[in-house]
Structures are given as structure tokens and as C-alpha cells.
Amino acid sequence: MARIELNNLAHQYAPGGDYALQPMQHVWEDGGAYALLGPSGCGKTTLLNIISGLLQPSEGRVMFGDRDVTTLAPEQRNIGQVFQFPVIYDTMSVFDNLAFPLRNRKLGEDYVARRVTHIATMLGLDGVLKRRANNLTADAKQKISLGRGLVREDVAAVLFDEPLTVIDPHLKWQLRRKLREVHEQLNLTLVYVTHDQTEALTFADKVVVMLAGQVLQVGTPQDLFERPAHTFVGYFIGSPGMNFFDCQVEGSEAIVDGERIPVDPAMAEAARRAGGLLQLGIRPGLIRPAEDGEPGHTIKVDTVEDLGDYELVTGHLGQHKLHVRLEASEKISGDGLRVVFPKENALLYSDDRLVGQGEKNGG
Amino acid sequence: MDKREYQWAWLMVLPVVLVVAFSAIMPLMTVVNYSLQDIFGPDSRFFVGTEWFKEVLRDPALHGALFRQIIFSGAVLLIQIPLGIALALCLPKKGPWVSVSLVLLALPLLVPWNVVGTIWQVFARPDVGLAGVFLNSIGLDYNYTGDAIDAWVTVLIMDVWHWTSLVILLCYAGLQAIPDAFYQAARIDGASRWAVFRYIELPKLKGVLLIAILLRFIFSFRIYAEPFVLTGGGPGNATTFLSQRLTTMAVGQFDLGPAAAFSLIYFLIILLFSYVFYLTILNMDREG
Numbered sequence: 001m002a003r004i005e006l007n008n009l010a011h012q013y014a015p016g017g018d019y020a021l022q023p024m025q026h027v028w029e030d031g032g033a034y035a036l037l038g039p040s041g042c043g044k045t046t047l048l049n050i051i052s053g054l055l056q057p058s059e060g061r062v063m064f065g066d067r068d069v070t071t072l073a074p075e076q077r078n079i080g081q082v083f084q085f086p087v088i089y090d091t092m093s094v095f096d097n098l099a100f101p102l103r104n105r106k107l108g109e110d111y112v113a114r115r116v117t118h119i120a121t122m123l124g125l126d127g128v129l130k131r132r133a134n135n136l137t138a139d140a141k142q143k144i145s146l147g148r149g150l151v152r153e154d155v156a157a158v159l160f161d162e163p164l165t166v167i168d169p170h171l172k173w174q175l176r177r178k179l180r181e182v183h184e185q186l187n188l189t190l191v192y193v194t195h196d197q198t199e200a201l202t203f204a205d206k207v208v209v210m211l212a213g214q215v216l217q218v219g220t221p222q223d224l225f226e227r228p229a230h231t232f233v234g235y236f237i238g239s240p241g242m243n244f245f246d247c248q249v250e251g252s253e254a255i256v257d258g259e260r261i262p263v264d265p266a267m268a269e270a271a272r273r274a275g276g277l278l279q280l281g282i283r284p285g286l287i288r289p290a291e292d293g294e295p296g297h298t299i300k301v302d303t304v305e306d307l308g309d310y311e312l313v314t315g316h317l318g319q320h321k322l323h324v325r326l327e328a329s330e331k332i333s334g335d336g337l338r339v340v341f342p343k344e345n346a347l348l349y350s351d352d353r354l355v356g357q358g359e360k361n362g363g
Numbered sequence: 364m365d366k367r368e369y370q371w372a373w374l375m376v377l378p379v380v381l382v383v384a385f386s387a388i389m390p391l392m393t394v395v396n397y398s399l400q401d402i403f404g405p406d407s408r409f410f411v412g413t414e415w416f417k418e419v420l421r422d423p424a425l426h427g428a429l430f431r432q433i434i435f436s437g438a439v440l441l442i443q444i445p446l447g448i449a450l451a452l453c454l455p456k457k458g459p460w461v462s463v464s465l466v467l468l469a470l471p472l473l474v475p476w477n478v479v480g481t482i483w484q485v486f487a488r489p490d491v492g493l494a495g496v497f498l499n500s501i502g503l504d505y506n507y508t509g510d511a512i513d514a515w516v517t518v519l520i521m522d523v524w525h526w527t528s529l530v531i532l533l534c535y536a537g538l539q540a541i542p543d544a545f546y547q548a549a550r551i552d553g554a555s556r557w558a559v560f561r562y563i564e565l566p567k568l569k570g571v572l573l574i575a576i577l578l579r580f581i582f583s584f585r586i587y588a589e590p591f592v593l594t595g596g597g598p599g600n601a602t603t604f605l606s607q608r609l610t611t612m613a614v615g616q617f618d619l620g621p622a623a624a625f626s627l628i629y630f631l632i633i634l635l636f637s638y639v640f641y642l643t644i645l646n647m648d649r650e651g
Contacts, residue, residue: 049547052547052551054547054550054551073550074547074550074551075550075551075552075553079551080551081551083547083548084544085542085544087544087547087548089562089563089566090566090567091562091566092562100552100554100558101551101552101553104552104553104555104558105553145548148548148552
């Protein structure tokens with residue numbers, strides 16, 4: 001087991017071409033459960049394949065602990081990988097599938113049998129060890145893929161490339177819980193690639209959000225929700241995404257289409273210093289209706305959707321469209337709604353980046 | 364309502380039924396008809412029952428042809444299937460050379476079958492053919508018209524040249540359909556090249572190999588034009604296979620009754636062999 005460090009890592013598929021991965025510096029702490037989240041084509045799989053050694057980065061180094069593994073082949077690294085659809089050896093039994101990585105490394109049959117039984121029990125595959133792997137369901141096959149990674153005692157990290165894509169929805173949840181269990185028992189580093197925010201947020205201790213080959217933010221699910229470091233993180237996480245309005249900043253107020261919205265003075269100061277295109281961002285669920293007599297802002301309500309435990313209001317603040325998430329009990333009368341943008345929840349962005357963060361959340 | 368639709372369905376398949384009746388069933392029934400009668404002319408025919416079948420099954424010339432046919436088809440499969448797989452594995456997976464290789468490989472398949480025979484007849488001639496002259500110049504006493512072994516080797520090499528491409532192309536398509544993730548997983552699992560072939564490529568090729576084996580068996584078992592043009596079945600009877608023997612009987616000697624009986628037996632042999640191959644390969648999957 002080891003921490004995995006990416007030093008000035010970058011990758012171009014063709015020399016002189018576009019960067020599939022922008023230069024980055026990142027550490028995967030030993031034993032962490034990470035999700036790598038981003039839209040299709042953002043470089044998640046490229047990054048994963050570089051860690052597992054299937055791809056050699058064009059720049060930078062990959063370190064496992066103190067060992068530089070940049071040029072090592074996948075079989076020389078202690079890595080397991082689970083792919084988007086189940087990769088199993090069709091003609092082998094479940095036992096032989098799980099034993100395959102050990103037998104390839106010429107380990108004794110006694111040891112192989114012990115390890116395979118241990119891992120199969122952990123994954124709940126002990127009942128089907130003698131069956132042919134080909135005849136099992138997709139989720140059992142994914143467990144076999146996972147088992148082939150776990151069966152090696154020296155494995156430092158297991159990488160998952162959207163492993164639940166082909167799994168039935170009601171089994172996804174079970175399999176994800178199994179992953180959490182495995183993580184707790186073995187204390188392995190897990191890196192889980194997905195474009196599904198629910199998967200990422202429920203699986204991971206820390207989520208790495210990527211866009212266009214860049215790491216935008218690394219943080220706990222709460223960080224990503226409360227303080228998105230980039231407007232994209234705001235859009236991408238949460239349903240619906242964060243509201244953003246172009247604004248000017250005067251004193252400790254953001255001005256959106258003439259509406260003066262008070263913000264944190266330190267943040268306003270930072271935004272003025274940063275300059276660039278300024279935006280005010282706020283989560284739909286963190287906007288609240290104004291109390292009687294409380295100063296607030298009137299939004300023009302376009303539609304109200306009743307989504308069971310909450311109501312989703314779509315409306316306009318001046319020229320800007322916005323979403324507000326209200327408790328189901330709130331009454332909306334007429335087409336106007338007076339709301340408050342709480343100061344602590346209104347964030348300012350300069351050229352898409354959260355102001356006043358320095359390098360803290362940067363990639 | 365349902366019943367009405369059913370009746371329409373029968374009407375819709377009627378054209379196909381008619382075409383199949385004219386193209387397959389009627390000729391087949393004619394052959395069955397011939398095989399049970401002795402025909403002297405349009406108005407003088409006698410029912411002979413299984414007489415022709417008995418005669419044909421006792422005919423030593425046919426036994427010889429059948430034996431040679433089985434050896435030939437066996438050799439064809441033993442050479443062409445492994446060779447086809449091996450060459451398919453060597454082909455480039457992407458890049459400009461893919462189309463170049465595929466076109467080159469397809470060329471022998473596009474040559475008319477009797478032209479294949481002619482090409483090799485000239486190519487292998489010991490007096491003027493490139494291959495024949497070369498073999499003799501390096502001290503081999505090669506003459507496919509005089510020596511039975513030389514004739515066999517030439518017919519086999521000609522067939523390998525003609526048909527291995529089919530196996531290669533089928534296997535290549537099968538290999539291309541294997542997702543990269545399988546190879547990547549195998550690398551992570553530390554699998555050797557042989558293990559990748561044995562546990563990933565070969566199992567995934569099973570479907571196309573079934574097609575390749577069936578096609579190669581059926582084509583080789585009824586081979587006619589190429590050896591007919593190349594060796595004429597000689598020297599002696601050394602390369603006379605079933606279809607050529609059949610043609611001699613039916614068209615040369617005009618023994619329509621025995622030829623018809625033999626045709627039916629010939630057809631059943633191919634059907635039986637194909638079915639056995641098919642079942643064997645299908646069952647390989649269910650073992651374990």
C-alpha cells in the first residue's frame with residue numbers, strides 16, 4: 001500500500017496535439033476512497049490508465065510511495081482495475097478467474113486456494129466458485145473483476161472505470177455498498193471514475209472534479225456542494241445546479257441587474273482585486289423566502305414543479321433565470337416571490353473561479 | 364383478426380416457397396427419382412428400389428475417392444485453420460496497412476475457381492512454370508503430373524493459397540471485435556502472450572471459427588474445378604475426389620441411376636459431418 005503521487009503530470013496523445021490532461025499535481029492518500037467525476041471526454045479514463053500503467057504519460061512522473069513507476073508496465077505495478085463492462089475469462093471457472101493473477105505470478109497452489117477463498121468469501125462469491133464465470137449475472141461478473149484486483153496481497157490501489165454502467169439499478173446500490181465494505185476491511189486506496197454525481201458523492205471520501213483535462217476541485221462532497229471552486233463544479237454537482245448571475249461588486253454588495261445583494265465583505269474585496277468577469281453563485285436550496293418585513297429581492301416566477309418533498313421554482317431575477325428549491329409547505333401566491341440570498345451562501349466567482357481561494361482548491 | 368393475419372402471412376411467404384421449390388426441392392426430388400429407377404429412355408424406365416444404392420456402396424472406385432476426400436478435407440482443416448488464426452494475429456490492428464493487407468488477402472478469393480487451377484497449372488509446370496522450374500533447379504525431382512505425392516502437395520498448397528484468406532479474414536474480424544479492456548485486464552493480471560491467446564482470443568474466436576471450419580469443410584469436401592484443371596484427377600486416380608468421380612459417372616458414363624444414388628449419399632455425408640462439427644463446437648461452450 002502506498003500513497004500515489006502525480007508529479008507535474010500531463011498527457012498528449014499525439015506530440016504537439018491538444019492536452020488530454022493538463023499539467024497537474026495531485027496526491028492520492030493511502031487508503032482513501034476517491035471519486036473522479038466529470039463529463040464524458042474530460043480525461044478521467046486517461047488519468048486512470050496512466051495510474052494503472054496502461055498509458056505512459058507524455059510528461060511528469062507517477063510515484064507509488066517512494067517508487068517511481070512512470071515507466072513500469074501494468075503487471076509490474078501493484079494495481080487492480082475494474083472496467084466499464086465485466087472483463088472475465090469466459091472459459092474459466094470463477095475460482096480460476098480469481099486465481100489467474102496469482103498463477104501468472106507463479107505462486108503456490110496452496111496459497112492461491114487460500115487467497116481465492118478468502119476474497120471470494122468477502123465478495124459473496126464463495127457459493128459459485130466452481131461455476132463457469134461466463135454464466136453469471138453482470139454484477140457477479142463485476143465482482144469477479146474486482147476480486148482479481150483484490151486477490152493480490154500487494155495491491156496498492158484498485159481503480160474503477162465506471163464499473164456500474166451495465167449493472168441493473170437496484171443492484172448498483174448493493175454493489176456500491178460492497179465496495180465500501182471492501183474499502184473498510186482492506187483499507188485500500190480506491191479511485192472510482194464516474195460521470196454520475198450520486199455515485200461519486202455516495203462512494204467517495206473525496207471527490208476530484210475534472211473538466212477538459214483539468215482538475216477543477218478536490219474536496220469532500222460537502223466542500224463541492226457548499227463551496228464549489230469553479231462554476232462548472234457548481235453546475236455539475238447538485239440537482240438542479242447552482243445559479244450564477246453576472247454581477248458588479250460595489251462595497252460589500254453584488255449588483256445583479258440593479259438588485260443589490262449583500263455578500264461577505266472579505267469576498268467582495270477579493271473579487272474586486274481579482275477583476276475579470278464576476279459572477280454571483282448561489283445554490284437553489286440555499287435561497288430562502290423572505291420573512292414578513294425583511295428586505296429581500298422579488299423574483300418573477302415562471303413555473304413551480306412539485307417534486308414531492310420539495311418544490312422547484314423556476315423564475316427570473318431581472319434578466320437572469322434562476323432556480324429556487326423550497327420546502328413543500330411554502331405557499332407561493334401570484335407570480336412574484338420575495339427571497340433572501342443569505343450572505344454566507346452567496347459566493348463570488350471571477351473568470352469562473354471562486355475568489356479568495358488562492359491555490360487552496362486549485363488543481 | 365389474428366387468424367386473418369396468419370393467412371396473410373402464408374401468402375407473403377409464398378414467393379419464397381415457390382423459388383425454393385424450383386431451385387432446391389424439385390431438383391432434389393428429381394435426383395431421388397433417378398436414384399430409384401433404371402432409365403433407358405423417356406418411355407422405358409424400371410423401378411429398381413435400393414439397387415443403385417447397394418451398387419454404389421460396393422464400388423471400390425468410390426471408396427478410394429471417399430478416402431482421398433476425407434484425407435484432403437482433414438489436411439485442409441489442419442493446415443488452414445491454425446495458419447489462418449496465426450496470420451490473423453499478425454495482421455496490423457490499425458493504420459493504413461490494414462486496408463492494404465485486407466485487399467491483398469481478398470484477392471485469391473476473387474479469382475474464379477477454374478482460373479485458380481489454371482494459374483497453378485502454369486505456375487507449377489516443371490518445364491516453364493516459375494515454381495516448377497525453381498524446385499527442379501534446386502535439385503528436387505518435382506513433377507506434379509507424374510508423381511502422386513507431388514500432385515497432392517501441389518493441390519494442397521493451391522487450396523491453402525486459395526482459401527486460407529477466408530479463415531484469416533473471419534478470424535481478423537473476430538479479433539477486432541474483442542474490446543481493448545480484455546487485453547488491458549490481462550496485462551494488469553500479468554498474463555503471458557500465450558495466456559492471452561488461450562483465455563481471451565481463442566474463446567472469443569469460437570463463433571467465427573465454427574463458421575470457418577464449417578465453410579472450409581463443406582467447400583473442400585465438394586472441391587471440383589481446381590484439381591480438375593490442375594491434375595485432371597491424376598496421376599492415375601491419385602487426386603480424384605468425390606465430385607470428380609461423380610461427374611465422370613453422371614456425365615461421362617451416363618450412369619444416371621447410380622450417380623443419383625451417389626449424389627444423395629454424398630449430400631448426406633456433408634450434412635452429417637457439418638452437423639457433427641456444429642454440435643461439437645457448440646458443446647465445447649457448455650462443458651464445466
